[in-house]
Amino acid sequence: MSPSPDGPVLVHVPVWMWIDGDQWAQQSASASVPGGEVSVTAAPSSVSWQMGDGTTVDCEGPGTPFDASTHDPEESSPDCGHTYTSTGQVQVSAQVRWETSWESDDGEGGSLRSLTTETSQQVEVIESSGVVT
Numbered sequence: 001m002s003p004s005p006d007g008p009v010l011v012h013v014p015v016w017m018w019i020d021g022d023q024w025a026q027q028s029a030s031a032s033v034p035g036g037e038v039s040v041t042a043a044p045s046s047v048s049w050q051m052g053d054g055t056t057v058d059c060e061g062p063g064t065p066f067d068a069s070t071h072d073p074e075e076s077s078p079d080c081g082h083t084y085t086s087t088g089q090v091q092v093s094a095q096v097r098w099e100t101s102w103e104s105d106d107g108e109g110g111s112l113r114s115l116t117t118e119t120s121q122q123v124e125v126i127e128s129s130g131v132v133t
Contacts, residue, residue, distance in 0.1 A: 001123075002066035002073075005092065008126040011084050016077040017049050018063030019096065027098075037105040042098040042115060051082050052090025052123065084125045093120035 002016045003009050030039040049057040063080030066073075076083065084090075095118045103109035 001092070001121075005121045005123045008124045009084065011087050011125055011127045013083065014074070014076040015082050015084070016064065016066040016071075017057065017059070017080050017082065017094070018065045018077075019044070019047055019094070020065075021062065024062035024096075038102060039104075040100065040102045040112070042100045044096050045099045045114075046097045047080070048095045048097070049080070049082070050091075050093045050095070051084070052092050053084060053086065053088075053125075055082060057082050087125050087127050090123050090125060091120055092123050093118055 001009075001018075003013070009015055024044050026041060026043040028039055028041045030037055044062070045060075047059050047062065049059070051057060057080060059080035061079065064078055066077070095116050098115040098117065100112040100115055101109060102112055
């Protein structure tokens with residue numbers, strides 16, 4: 001996330017969310033037994049962010065990583081973002097949906113049920129006021 005969830009997030013400032021590229025990658029595993037081999041593949045397809053304020057943000061891809069050298073911090077994410085409108089402690093969670101399939105060395109295969117992985121982070125949303133002297 002940007003701003004980072006390790007520090008406070010400001011109310012009315014756009015938050016960008018994304019899954020790192022090395023985490024948003026197809027995963028495969030194979031198993032062999034005498035006479036055959038089977039492979040299972042899982043590919044991320046979407047991510048659903050529960051923002052802790054009652055808002056859900058559904059993203060079809062990993063989201064765009066915020067880069068301070070090319071992005072304006074006042075602009076919203078082009079594909080996966082949220083702006084808080086009130087202060088408080090919130091629990092932000094990301095649920096990644098994985099589409100899974102299998103294939104055997106004899107050419108058989110097919111789809112398996114989708115899987116979901118989840119991670120969460122406590123975030124403090126605060127308000128900042130300017131002082132005019």
